[in-house]
Amino acid sequence: MTQYNIALIGFGGVNRALAELIAGSNDRWNAELGFRLNIVAVTDLHLGSVISPNGIDARMLVETRFARGGFAQLSGGSAEADNEKVIKQAPADIVAEATFTNPVDGEPAVSHCRWALESGKHVVTTNKGPVALAAAELKALGARHGVMFEHEGAVMSGTPVIRMAQRTLAGAGLHGFEGILNGTSNFVLGRMEGGLSFAEAVKEAKGLGYAEADPTADVEGHDVRLKVVILANELLGGKLTPQDVDCKGISGLTVADIDAATREGYRWKLIGSASVRQDGGIAARVGPQRLALDHALAAVGGAINAISLKTDLLGAVTVTGPGAGRVETAYALLSDIITIHQCRPSADKKEAA
Amino acid sequence: MTQYNIALIGFGGVNRALAELIAGSNDRWNAELGFRLNIVAVTDLHLGSVISPNGIDARMLVETRFARGGFAQLSGGSAEADNEKVIKQAPADIVAEATFTNPVDGEPAVSHCRWALESGKHVVTTNKGPVALAAAELKALGARHGVMFEHEGAVMSGTPVIRMAQRTLAGAGLHGFEGILNGTSNFVLGRMEGGLSFAEAVKEAKGLGYAEADPTADVEGHDVRLKVVILANELLGGKLTPQDVDCKGISGLTVADIDAATREGYRWKLIGSASVRQDGGIAARVGPQRLALDHALAAVGGAINAISLKTDLLGAVTVTGPGAGRVETAYALLSDIITIHQCRPSADKKEAA
Numbered sequence: 001m002t003q004y005n006i007a008l009i010g011f012g013g014v015n016r017a018l019a020e021l022i023a024g025s026n027d028r029w030n031a032e033l034g035f036r037l038n039i040v041a042v043t044d045l046h047l048g049s050v051i052s053p054n055g056i057d058a059r060m061l062v063e064t065r066f067a068r069g070g071f072a073q074l075s076g077g078s079a080e081a082d083n084e085k086v087i088k089q090a091p092a093d094i095v096a097e098a099t100f101t102n103p104v105d106g107e108p109a110v111s112h113c114r115w116a117l118e119s120g121k122h123v124v125t126t127n128k129g130p131v132a133l134a135a136a137e138l139k140a141l142g143a144r145h146g147v148m149f150e151h152e153g154a155v156m157s158g159t160p161v162i163r164m165a166q167r168t169l170a171g172a173g174l175h176g177f178e179g180i181l182n183g184t185s186n187f188v189l190g191r192m193e194g195g196l197s198f199a200e201a202v203k204e205a206k207g208l209g210y211a212e213a214d215p216t217a218d219v220e221g222h223d224v225r226l227k228v229v230i231l232a233n234e235l236l237g238g239k240l241t242p243q244d245v246d247c248k249g250i251s252g253l254t255v256a257d258i259d260a261a262t263r264e265g266y267r268w269k270l271i272g273s274a275s276v277r278q279d280g281g282i283a284a285r286v287g288p289q290r291l292a293l294d295h296a297l298a299a300v301g302g303a304i305n306a307i308s309l310k311t312d313l314l315g316a317v318t319v320t321g322p323g324a325g326r327v328e329t330a331y332a333l334l335s336d337i338i339t340i341h342q343c344r345p346s347a348d349k350k351e352a353a
Numbered sequence: 354m355t356q357y358n359i360a361l362i363g364f365g366g367v368n369r370a371l372a373e374l375i376a377g378s379n380d381r382w383n384a385e386l387g388f389r390l391n392i393v394a395v396t397d398l399h400l401g402s403v404i405s406p407n408g409i410d411a412r413m414l415v416e417t418r419f420a421r422g423g424f425a426q427l428s429g430g431s432a433e434a435d436n437e438k439v440i441k442q443a444p445a446d447i448v449a450e451a452t453f454t455n456p457v458d459g460e461p462a463v464s465h466c467r468w469a470l471e472s473g474k475h476v477v478t479t480n481k482g483p484v485a486l487a488a489a490e491l492k493a494l495g496a497r498h499g500v501m502f503e504h505e506g507a508v509m510s511g512t513p514v515i516r517m518a519q520r521t522l523a524g525a526g527l528h529g530f531e532g533i534l535n536g537t538s539n540f541v542l543g544r545m546e547g548g549l550s551f552a553e554a555v556k557e558a559k560g561l562g563y564a565e566a567d568p569t570a571d572v573e574g575h576d577v578r579l580k581v582v583i584l585a586n587e588l589l590g591g592k593l594t595p596q597d598v599d600c601k602g603i604s605g606l607t608v609a610d611i612d613a614a615t616r617e618g619y620r621w622k623l624i625g626s627a628s629v630r631q632d633g634g635i636a637a638r639v640g641p642q643r644l645a646l647d648h649a650l651a652a653v654g655g656a657i658n659a660i661s662l663k664t665d666l667l668g669a670v671t672v673t674g675p676g677a678g679r680v681e682t683a684y685a686l687l688s689d690i691i692t693i694h695q696c697r698p699s700a701d702k703k704e705a706a
Contacts (some may be wrong), residue, residue, distance in 0.1 A: 159667060170386065171684070296673060313511065314510075317513070317672065317676070318672070320670070320671040322669035
């Protein structure tokens with residue numbers, strides 16, 4: 001039996017959902033995937049931290065209603081969250097980084113990843129900050145220490161995009177992509193087609209939990225910009241920073257714009273895209289686009305995400321799926337761990353197929 | 354440098370397109386994928402057969418206008434196509450089977466695959482016959498001889514479906530699928546929405562090269578039925594035969610049916626689907642369905658194919674892409690060869706990720 005010890009850094013929605021999956025599915029994973037997960041450490045800004053080399057019961061962890069600093073009541077627990085100490089000292093094989101996204105310098109998540117990789121621990125993360133701003137450095141750091149930096153969930157939650165492009169479209173000549181990569185914006189545009197103003201639609205999105213209290217990053221395209229950087233660098237070999245991506249959001253669109261598009265057989269979508277230029281450089285942008293109704297992305301409605309991968313041999317291949325959600329994003333972490341498992345030195349080759 | 358010797362069985366559109374890719378892309382594949390392909394044998398019902406242990410120039414092969422029996426003019430060539438002899442005797446590592454689909458017993462393609470696997474040669478194929486009717490036997494036969502039976506292109510040409518489900522959605526709890534798996538039928542339904550009768554739409558599809566002279570297999574659902582069997586067995590662990598799948602085509606749909614759906618906000622699509630039942634069995638069917646316009650498959654137009662994979666953790670993940678085409682289908686063979694390459698005993702683990 002293979003068992004991986006895992007440390008959960010950040011115990012908000014995503015890592016909590018991963019703990020729920022561990023509580024419910026470990027036996028099935030052992031049979032189907034060939035490994036079990038054992039939580040040996042958790043840290044959280046509000047709850048504190050805990051290290052337990054023998055493992056922390058996942059069901060207890062998700063069912064207990066901890067108060068602020070409440071991890072102190074656990075054996076090996078503390079009311080303080082000393083991420084550096086936990087990441088470096090916990091006997092973990094894998095660190096699941098799911099703290100908040102900092103779009104400016106990626107901290108403290110970038111440091112979390114560095115500490116883990118330098119300690120010989122694999123990193124799986126759904127955090128766009130370190131992936132968009134430091135993926136090349138972190139991959140190289142991991143390679144030097146014989147561990148992996150995996151991050152499928154940074155774009156479109158658990159919907160496989162990076163792995164699909166790299167594993168199942170190898171050799172097809174991928175040269176660009178365009179996608180609907182922010183569910184909040186897409187929901188808002190759909191409601192504006194239904195007659196709401198931008199402000200009314202944003203209010204409804206907040207009420208449904210799609211939009212944050214401050215929806216700026218979603219509706220101004222900043223969230224999509226980070227995702228475009230991640231995909232352009234990972235899939236097209238770019239070295240972009242967010243500043244390299246022209247970015248415009250949807251807040252400037254009026255109901256009149258929406259109505260005019262509808263009358264003329266078009267539909268506004270917030271599109272993030274990149275393509276390899278003739279000179280080998282990469283052109284990337286984020287902005288609202290009027291799509292004809294027969295465009296592959298025009299019918300993607302609600303909070304769903306989709307991406308069209310442009311290839312030489314297949315033309316466009318489009319993947320549509322959830323772009324957010326606790327369980328959906330936690331699955332991305334699981335899919336990263338599956339990849340780590342398949343790439344372990346003792347893996348049977350056939351398994352990786 | 355890794356070089357695979359390949360034998361092309363059947364030299365119609367698909368294997369000819371593969372030879373064109375080999376002629377144009379071998380150097381790039383060597384750099385990007387880590388291998389080259391060397392054609393050492395070709396057979397074709399009309400052109401004859403040729404075995405050339407040192408390799409046949411791919412560009413010559415695709416640019417020469419051979420007459421009937423014309424392979425006889427090549428060194429090692431014959432006007433006869435003795436598939437058994439060529440498959441068994443050619444010094445090939447991989448056999449690309451792309452002869453015609455026989456939906457009744459899969460022959461002669463099933464025998465082609467057996468001969469290859471028994472001779473220790475990997476098989477890559479786009480032929481639905483052997484995959485739908487004998488995949489389990491052929492996989493087991495390959496395993497006994499240390500070689501692989503790969504067939505991504507039997508469904509949706511080069512659009513990755515099987516590999517996407519198995520490699521990138523592992524652990525997501527796949528429990529069913531529904532798809533638009535026949536481009537001809539989908540094109541015909543679209544044209545009927547545009548006002549044509551069934552007969553007129555089929556005639557147009559023939560004119561555009563989408564439909565065969567006898568379009569029965571496409572419009573009566575038989576083609577989709579084979580694909581449903583392939584996917585249900587491969588992805589859901591079924592043991593179905595075509596007789597287990599209820600099958601109805603689109604020839605019974607009238608313009609009045611189409612118009613009524615349009616008025617009521619629906620759209621007819623020919624859907625192939627399967628799902629795991631409570632008792633562990635598999636329910637599978639093919640038939641026209643009225644989809645609401647916001648259904649993930651409703652907007653898939655023209656000759657494009659799409660499949661929604663139903664999972665526990667992600668809900669539906671939909672892949673849309675080409676379902677046919679010479680180059681698109683030849684890419685499926687290439688993607689099978691990439692998988693064989695990644696699974697070779699000496700493969701570096703990281704590569705397979």
